[in-house]
Amino acid sequence: MNIIEVENVSFRYRGSPKYSLRDITLSIKDGEFIGIIGSSGSGKSTFCLTLNGIIPHSIQGEFEGNVIVDGMNTREHSVAELSTKVGLVFQNPDSQIFNMTVLEEVAFALENLGIEREEMWRRIRWTLKLVGLWNKREEFPPNLSGGEKQRLAIASVLVMKPKVLVLDEPTSQLDPGGKRSVLSLVNLLNKEEKMTIVLVEHNPEFLLENADRIFVFEKGMVVMEGKPEEIFEDVEALERIGVRVPSRVKIGYELKKRGLSDKAVLKINEIRRILYESSLERTE
Numbered sequence: 001m002n003i004i005e006v007e008n009v010s011f012r013y014r015g016s017p018k019y020s021l022r023d024i025t026l027s028i029k030d031g032e033f034i035g036i037i038g039s040s041g042s043g044k045s046t047f048c049l050t051l052n053g054i055i056p057h058s059i060q061g062e063f064e065g066n067v068i069v070d071g072m073n074t075r076e077h078s079v080a081e082l083s084t085k086v087g088l089v090f091q092n093p094d095s096q097i098f099n100m101t102v103l104e105e106v107a108f109a110l111e112n113l114g115i116e117r118e119e120m121w122r123r124i125r126w127t128l129k130l131v132g133l134w135n136k137r138e139e140f141p142p143n144l145s146g147g148e149k150q151r152l153a154i155a156s157v158l159v160m161k162p163k164v165l166v167l168d169e170p171t172s173q174l175d176p177g178g179k180r181s182v183l184s185l186v187n188l189l190n191k192e193e194k195m196t197i198v199l200v201e202h203n204p205e206f207l208l209e210n211a212d213r214i215f216v217f218e219k220g221m222v223v224m225e226g227k228p229e230e231i232f233e234d235v236e237a238l239e240r241i242g243v244r245v246p247s248r249v250k251i252g253y254e255l256k257k258r259g260l261s262d263k264a265v266l267k268i269n270e271i272r273r274i275l276y277e278s279s280l281e282r283t284e
């Protein structure tokens, strides 16, 4: 079943001469892990904003086409309603955190949903345990590390139990430890909690290992779409677009160019074997 259907979506920001999204049509299956890559300014963030109705409801411009989320056309439902289906997490966790304690931050998201007290507590406990912040529930959020703040931002979205989590470069401002903790949480939400994930991420290694499918954006369009192994195989196209490829694919690509492999996307042990065998050939 498709949880998201995007039909011929184009968008131009008010006052802007050019379209930031151009005729995008795609679908995302329930439980799928989608990675989004593309150079700066290719429309990745704008696309994310269409998935929970911020575009067209809160950002002005010319919007064409339809986005259907879990059967709801985003044109016909408010951002508040759509937020219970699609949770959005941005780059900078500081811009999403307002409350005095971790617990209040997560509870705040539920306040206007009219959920009964017991269910509210159950959800808060479940969410904070899931993101690994239950023991920090009384902390003042600005005292948390970058990774913890981003996990808190994710928690305040998760507590609404959305089916889809959209994360727009959630690790770009984090140190390596913070990056790892956020990406492993994203993986857990997909693999264990069966959530649909849409992740804009500059770390191609992570997407190659974990995404089910990748969309490559260029100039507001989706120019490539497929399984990570298929997408990263086309190193030349990705380099032309300006997208980083995983290190092991770069090595694989060099081996392929030298006729030592028929593909660029190789496992580490395949690279080792090829290098070992070619070194034997040289010494013979």
Ligand SMILES: Nc1ncnc2c1ncn2[C@@H]1O[C@H](COP(=O)(O)OP(=O)(O)OP(=O)(O)O)[C@@H](O)[C@H]1O
Pocket (backbone or CB within 6 Å): 013, 014, 016, 020, 038, 039, 040, 041, 042, 043, 044, 045, 046, 047
């Ligand atoms: N609020 C805005 N008003 C006018 N134009 C905008 C606005 N936000 C983005 N744009 C333009 O829309 C295009 C797509 O921008 P967007 O931020 O969606 O790209 P992106 O792929 O997410 O880039 P990055 O990787 O740098 O975040 C760019 O040309 C950008 O200048």
